[in-house]
Amino acid sequence: MDMDIRSILQESEQKKIAIGHFNISDSVALHAIVAVARKLNVPVFIGTSEGEAGFIGYKQAAALVKSMREEFNHPIFLNADHSHSIETVKQAVEAGYDSIIFDGSKLLLEDNIKATKYAVEFIKSKNPDILVEGELGYIGSSSVLLDDIPEGAAIEEKDLTTIEEATRFVQETKVDLFSPAVGNLHGMFKHISNPRLNIERIKQIKETITIPMVLHGGSGIQDEDFVAAIEAGVNVIHINTEIRRAWRAGLEARLQEKPDEVAPYKLLDGSLEKISEVVYNRLTLFSRQ
Ligand SMILES: [Zn+2]
Numbered sequence: 244m245d246m247d248i249r250s251i252l253q254e255s256e257q258k259k260i261a262i263g264h265f266n267i268s269d270s271v272a273l274h275a276i277v278a279v280a281r282k283l284n285v286p287v288f289i290g291t292s293e294g295e296a297g298f299i300g301y302k303q304a305a306a307l308v309k310s311m312r313e314e315f316n317h318p319i320f321l322n323a324d325h326s327h328s329i330e331t332v333k334q335a336v337e338a339g340y341d342s343i344i345f346d347g348s349k350l351l352l353e354d355n356i357k358a359t360k361y362a363v364e365f366i367k368s369k370n371p372d373i374l375v376e377g378e379l380g381y382i383g384s385s386s387v388l389l390d391d392i393p394e395g396a397a398i399e400e401k402d403l404t405t406i407e408e409a410t411r412f413v414q415e416t417k418v419d420l421f422s423p424a425v426g427n428l429h430g431m432f433k434h435i436s437n438p439r440l441n442i443e444r445i446k447q448i449k450e451t452i453t454i455p456m457v458l459h460g461g462s463g464i465q466d467e468d469f470v471a472a473i474e475a476g477v478n479v480i481h482i483n484t485e486i487r488r489a490w491r492a493g494l495e496a497r498l499q500e501k502p503d504e505v506a507p508y509k510l511l512d513g514s515l516e517k518i519s520e521v522v523y524n525r526l527t528l529f530s531r532q
Contacts, residue, residue, distance in 0.1 A: 380424025
């Protein structure tokens with residue numbers, strides 16, 4: 244299999260498929276995600292947010308991913324998800340991450356462009372191989388179960404990322420990947436599907452910017468919206484809340500089945516099982532298998 248991150252992204256464009264990006268806090272989720280990606284023979288992105296990387300460790304996450312990529316000779320990449328400062332960007336660079344998201348989406352457009360441009364220049368000066376993603380349009384910041392739309396999140400058509408803003412942002416910051424607000428939200432609703440995506444906007448932005456496009460907040464989005472978004476030009480899709488929910492559900496089930504068990508691996512295999520189901524369903528859909 245191709246092991247080059249850039250040509251894999253190009254290939255996804257030609258084949259009209261998307262690469263799955265799944266977040267981890269521990270090695271349980273990592274093992275589940277990698278096993279499914281290998282089974283389906285598809286590349287995969289592993290993500291750590293600042294909180295997740297703080298828990299597992301930047302260097303430790305990088306060492307784990309690298310060891311699996313080498314052992315299995317499989318394209319598994321590590322992404323520093325939503326880095327909000329140059330300090331965390333630096334930690335990811337030094338640890339050896341394959342890609343880094345600088346997230347200035349809460350800033351005003353001018354400030355976001357300035358901060359993202361600085362992050363791109365900083366990262367490329369340290370290691371030009373690292374891919375840098377920029378974010379435009381605020382979609383909430385936590386992978387949680389939602390009761391309401393996160394405060395300040397762009398969800399109405401007038402608040403979504405415009406074609407003009409996207410073009411300017413990509414040109415001026417020189418990011419490698421771009422993530423817009425197109426009706427997507429971080430987090431997922433407890434009892435209903437997330438809001439619908441604006442497929443037309445995705446298509447229009449993609450036609451103008453031409454670089455790979457990333458869809459955040461994939462948890463809770465309906466299958467038909469994913470299919471349409473991929474068709475419209477989305478190359479990478481992020482899933483986090485569904486992984487977290489599966490982790491907890493799997494663990495809870497085992498705790499109930501085995502109230503006296505104390506061996507972590509005999510309890511956490513419940514999480515592994517549930518996470519694998521989520522990853523399998525998503526990756527088969529994204530890669531159209
Ligand atoms: Zn995200």
